[in-house]
Amino acid sequence: MPDFSVVGVWRSCVCNMNTFLYISCCFIRGIKRMSTPASAKDRRPHSKARCQTYPGSSEQRQSVPDNKVPWCVEFPEYDPPEYTAPVVKKGPVWADPGDLGSATIRFNKRDGLVNRVSFTGDYDLKNNTPQNPSGRTGLKGRGLLGKWGPNHAADPIVTRWRREDGEVLIDESSKKPILQFVAIMRADSGEWAIPGGMVDAGERVSLTLKREFGEEALNTLQHTGADRKILEEQIASLFTKGDEIYKGYVDDPRNTDNAWMETVAVNFHDDEGTGVARLPLQAGDDAGSVRWMNVSSALKLYASHEEFLRKTAERRGAHW
């Protein structure tokens, strides 16, 4: 028998509203998933951004079950700890002020020299604090990230064909040519990665891509005079034409509920193997070591970099 009392009608409205919100939320997530690359769909949401211990600290994230990652799914017990790394709290030039109450930050906009626009569209603000567009991470604050909201990076994927005596090598199983990319070992986590880095305030992404590659993989900062000029010319000539591989949110272990990484990954390919492919690699800046690495599904890389390499192999018709 339906309950037509005021309380009964109210309860049924609230219940229906919750059901409606849940269904809408799943629907929107479904649409977003349809536009996500295949192998990314199989990954758990925030698989890196929910790592139990926050990088470079002993801070523990509150554990968030897979189905409770989206903000629209209720999680009344959610009360994550707050953590901002000491290096960020000290207020270096690349970091925002800690107190958002008195700060005049223009979120979702180009704010002076700082790009606070997200590739994912406008993000929500709660008490003037940005909310991670990909959902819960089990931690509030900024962690190791300087900016509240999006922190923009750029990733140069520099590739060549693997050759022996001048001949391109073909993988026996896939019958496809083997691609190699320049990989660096990150000094902070010891993981192999693309030599990417943060976009400096006011810097164009195209410049970040060149600068980071030069600094980390060719150690340009330590070269002087004619030597440095040759390196810079080689980089400039390869970097005139790139193929954009990815642009968007990154599942990075440093992400929090209020600060996250986004990147643009671009492939620069030396098809003939006569330009950058021949340059002597030398680790510099925050890279521990550097090398040409074969591209294949066996790669285990930092953050979302495996996914970027998979897409690059697909784009080039290379073995994966």
Ligand code: BGC
């Ligand atoms: C790294 C990039 C990476 C980005 C997001 C940056 O710190 O340098 O390589 O894609 O973070 O994970």
